[in-house]
Amino acid sequence: MILFLDFDGVLHPEPCYDKQSFFCHLPRLENVLRDFPKVRVVISSTWRETRSLSEIQFFFSADISSRIIGMTPSWRDFPDLLEVVGYQRQTEVEAWLRGSEEPWISWLAIDDKAFLFKPFLPNLVKTNSLVGFDDDSELRLRQKLLAVGI
Structure with a gap:
């Protein structure tokens, strides 16, 4: 199982004007991940555009x-795939999967912007941008992980 992870609006509220509040929901997400040790994470956040993988890993x-x-x-690097998929963040997920060794692997995404994915996508755990990964989001993620038998 791959979990595609956004940061802004998920690991902290968006907007987040107080840098001390950055990653305020990270401990909650990490606790979920500890309960599901087979889940691997791929960063889908725009933070990936200005930081290396090792810089991102440092936060965790x-x-x-x-x-x-x-x-x-x-x-932007996959205009043909975007034309087929039609949604930016989902195109990025599909592009990553197609380039992986396991393009068929099951996946979920945690994101606050549902409009970046196909409507009613069952793979999406949508958070409230102004709150982030709260109790309700945690419950929905756990239910989805349990449903796929992870």
């Missing part, structure tokens, strides 16, 4: 950072 606890296996490419 050591046991979780080792499970962050990559970052999605930009949809």
Whole structure:
């Protein structure tokens, strides 16, 4: 199972004017990931555009950072795929999957911007941008992970 992870509006509220609030929901997400050790993480956040994978991994606890296996490419590099998929973030997910060794692997995405994905996509755990990964989001993620038998 791959979890495609956004940051802004997920790991902290968006907008987030207080830098001390950055990643305020990271401990909650890491606890979920510890309960599902087979889940690997791919960063889909725009933070990937200005930081390397190792810089991104630094934000996470050591046991979780080792499970962050990559970052999605930009949809701009896949105009033909965007034309087929029609949604930017989902195009990035599909492009990453197609370039992986397991393009058929099951996946979920945590994101606050549903308009970047196909409507009613069952793979999406949508968060409230102004809140982030709260109790409700955690419950929905856990339910989806349990439903796929992880």
